[in-house]
Amino acid sequence: MINTCTVVLKYIRYTLCFCLLMNVVHAQVKEQGIIPQPYSIQKNGEVFRFSPAVAINIRDGISTDNLIFFNQYFHQLAGYNLSVKKTIAPSIQLSINSNKITEPEGYQLSIASKQINIIGHDQAGVFYGLQSLVQLLHKSNGKITVQGCTIEDHPRFAYRGMHLDVSRHFFKVNAIKKWIDLLALYKINTFHWHLTDDQGWRIEIKKYPLLQSISAYRDETIIGHKKDSPHRFDGKRYGGYYTQEEVKAVVKYAMERHISIIPEIEMPGHALAALAAYPELGCTGGPYKTATYWGIFDDVYCAGNEQTFTFLKNVLDEVLPLFPSKYIHIGGDECPKTKWKTCPKCQRRIKDEHLKDEHELQSYFIGRMEKYLNSKGRQIIGWDEILEGGLAPGATVMSWTGEEGGIAAAKLHHNAIMTPEKYVYLDYYQSLYPSEPLAGGGYTPLSKVYNYEPITKELSGDEAKYIKGVQANAWSEYLASMAQAEHQIFPRILALAEIGWTDKENKSYPNFLKRLRYEQPLLKQLNINLADTFDEITDSVMESADRQIQLALSSTLPGSQIYYTTDGTTPGLKSKKYDKPFLISTSGKIKAAVFSGTKQYGRVYEKDFHLHKAIGKTVTLTNQPQGGYNPGNTFGMVNGVFGSKLYNDGQWYGFNGDDLEAVVDLGKAQPVSQLGINILKYHWQKMWEPTLLTFEISTDGKNYTEVYRQTTFNDNGINAVRANIKTTQARYIRVKGTNKGIIPPGEYIAGAKAWLMVDEIVVK
Incomplete structure (x- = not known):
């Protein structure tokens, strides 16, 4: 476990350097918190103070190779190195004891005045204990301290994931690594890498060089939203792909941070980019072009053509050595059957295989690819459409269209990952303010993500065990840059981290926000372009007892006050102070703003009302x-x-x-x-x-x-x-x-x- 400490030390460097710059911010925070919230925290009133006398003691097979990096990072803060030697106190003790810490990935972090102990169930447990320690470090008046406590902690779900689509927009290796660092800090252990789609093929396959020269690029890209008509385009060739060497480097980087990368090679739909290079794999023979706009396309892999399966098996033969993950994601979503219905080869396949219809043809397709992957020692994950026509044996369902797919899979005793678009799609809008950057059509504010519960009431206790975890998805149609992607992903991915790690009884949105506010300066110091508007005004339009319209306003910003106007003018401290829901008696524009003391926070809220005779009827x-x-x-x-x-x-x-x-x-x-x-x-x-x-x-x-x-x-x-x-x-x-x-x-x-x-x- 050479790399158990490596990345944590990087975070310690970030945090400690940040502390040097942000003493004032830290001084304003009475209590530091951890995201995700641990299983239990017991404070003891003691304080561990760092000094040159503090040493690090590594035991039970944990490598000491990376401690030089710890001292390098610590030196940036303190101006001295911590020694590495066997000692009792003052020291940081790292060890593994699976008998004492029984839950996988679990740890115990004990902080007393003379010693810090981190005991992990396994290497990952030690790693996550260090992540929590990083978040607890505090610098004040030139002194580095940690408040005394004992933390017992382990994850609720084994699978805690984030998905990233790099097909619609391509993100370079440095961006991927940057985001992997943050996933590790917040104890997310799976990165789902969506590598192929209609708009681009992003992984090098040496047997099929046209995937690099043709499929990885599109002629131009749509401007604005897909719903606009007519579509407008930028006229610029766009694309890129990861070489196999780059993929290996990213996979290794993630493994060092206890993150498994699951690649997605989409099939049988979302195949236009591949068909553009190899048109013989489609039902009509083409010609095809890599898609230049977003959506679902009728041209998919031909399920009646043996060349299709040969191609996909050859692709997977190059993909599998790059990714040691147990699971391979094969997509399976949004596959129109239009071409299959008129394709002689597909209809022959239906007849020869005694299939009922095109839905069973999709099940045949998925089942055949699953058998191949099983023969290579791997398991498949697919979007919930793989349920169509019957679920392939051993398949894990990733439920995205809603929760129904995950529920159905669990009732069939198949593993499921819950990732419903209504709750955990990070490409959707996170506020309803008109100035919000262009995004997908939905609305998933931070509070909605945080309050999602993956175990639904429809599942019995025995069935619930098949829900293996939760994942947030970031589709990149409207994530044209790193900055845009970060604005959409952060801080909502932190809410997902807490869903996956923390028992629901220990969750509290107000408490989460308190801890998140403490994390904000650190995230900004790490150059994360996070959306920091979650404390802005939200509203509720309600019906009063006498069937009139009333408006309720709220903000989660502590100690704040809302001021509003009803005549469309800009609100200020001399405007009407909001204290309770009020009636809307005339048509017009309501404006409101949040103030912390005399300073306005965030954007001005606006809402138009149009009254008429049917109001409240x-x-x-x-x-x-x-x-x-x-x-x-x-x-x-x-x-x-x-x-x-x-x-x-x-x-x-x-x-x-x-x-x-x-x-x-x-x-x-x-x-x-x-x-x-x-x-x-x-x-x-x-x-x-x-x-x-x-x-x-x-x-x-x-x-x-x-x-x-x-x-x-x-x-x-x-x-x-x-x-x-x-x-x-x-x-x-x-x-x-x-x-x-x-x-x-x-x-x-x-x-x-x-x-x-x-x-x-x-x-x-």
């Missing part, structure tokens, strides 16, 4: 909204808040293949002269306008009269339908929208169900 739906576009009630349809173009704010209601039929009860008959609704049209996100939209009115809820219809919606984005009608008495308003149904041929994701997206039924 009862809405009845014939069909229920689905997926991530089901807010759980109909209040958002009549709350005066319009959904944004980012469709991630919980205001939009989505109907996947189903029609909209909503009835608003105004409570009594009254004059109505304008009816409206907002429709979201983004064909590149499968969001289609209705083929027919109608408004009907009634006084009794039984007999309706149509007063407006519309069949065309021209704007890409939000179509704000406002129908001016002859003033009429009405109590009930019925809105009908006919779903596009199946997306037609030639359109993005043809053959899939269309989403009908609506928000705010307006009555004036």
Whole structure:
């Protein structure tokens, strides 16, 4: 275990150098904390003080080879080296005792006035004990101290992972190593490296040189968001790949930090980059081009072609020696069956193998590759679509579309890793402020990541043991630089670290934030471009007892106060002080800001309200909204808040293949002269306008009269339908929208169900 201490010492160097520069910050913090929160901490009131007399004692087979680095780093802080010798006190004792520390990766860290003891169950346990010690180091008035305590600690889950997509945007080796350092510091032990996709092939395969010269590059890259229409491009060739020697170096670097790297070689879908170089592997023979925009593509590996399997086996034969990990990720997600349905070879395969349909053909494909990897002593992991057509024996499911895949796998007694996009996708927006950098469509604030619980109530105690861990995913469509990637990953990956390591009974979001604030200066000192906006204002639009709209504002910043205005002016210390939720009585813009003392923290919060006759009224739906576009009630349809173009704010209601039929009860008959609704049209996100939209009115809820219809919606984005009608008495308003149904041929994701997206039924 030559490298058990190596990286930790690097962190000690970072931390100690940081302490030299940040004494004032440290002095303001009464108590230092550890991320992730340990299993137990018992303080003893003692203090360990570093001095030239302190020595390091390494026992039980732990290598002393790297202690010279420890002294090098320590010297930067203290101006002297710590000696390495067998001594009792004052000293730092490192040892392994699996009988005393029974949990894998577990450790005990004991700090007294004369001695620091770290006992690990294994080498990883010693390593993680040192990570905790790093976070506890404190410098004040030129003295380096550690507060006395005993920490008993071990991880909740064996698998604690972070995924990084390098296909959409390519990150160089130095960036990968930098992020691996941070994963190790926070006890994340798995790095899932997404190496191949439609937009680029990123690993050298010597048997297939065209993967380097063709598949690793694309002609240009989309500008802006995929949902924009028409698409715009930068006209610049883009790409790159890792040589096998570079991969070996990264894998070795990670292993020294007790991180296993799992490579992902995507199959049978997301294959355009590979097909661009080797078109004979596709169903049509091409020609194909490496994708220049983001999305899902119909052209996939041909499952009826033996050359496909020969190619993939040869690729894996070069990949496996580079990665000693037990698992190999084979993707398996988002594989359209369109080409397979019309491909003679695929249809012949279905017939010859006595398969029921194309879904079973995918299962055949995955099962065949699994057998090959099993023959090489490896196991497969795949995204939850590998459940389609039957789960391959021995496969581990990585559940991303929701939790259902992981639940289904666990009930079948298959191992599962929980990574649902709704909770742990780091490429999604982490705030709803308009100035937030471009990101994916979802919304996963730090609090939502932190509060995710991987063991769902649907699983029994016996089934729960098949949930092996949790992972956060960073897809790189909108991570065009290291700085952008870090802004998205940090600090949310620290929340993931605590999900994976800390027992749920020991978790506390306020306590986590307290520890995170202490970590912020260190992360910045390590040149991490973290998002430090998690204490900014968040809101809740609620219905009052008398069915009016009220707005609640909050901030997690300790000792702060919120000031707000209702006339659209910029809030300041002389504005109205927020102390409780308040009613929204007129249309207009609310602005608010957080102040710590006299200093404003973060960005100014803004929200527009549009009041009308249907505010707070009862809405009845014939069909229920689905997926991530089901807010759980109909209040958002009549709350005066319009959904944004980012469709991630919980205001939009989505109907996947189903029609909209909503009835608003105004409570009594009254004059109505304008009816409206907002429709979201983004064909590149499968969001289609209705083929027919109608408004009907009634006084009794039984007999309706149509007063407006519309069949065309021209704007890409939000179509704000406002129908001016002859003033009429009405109590009930019925809105009908006919779903596009199946997306037609030639359109993005043809053959899939269309989403009908609506928000705010307006009555004036």
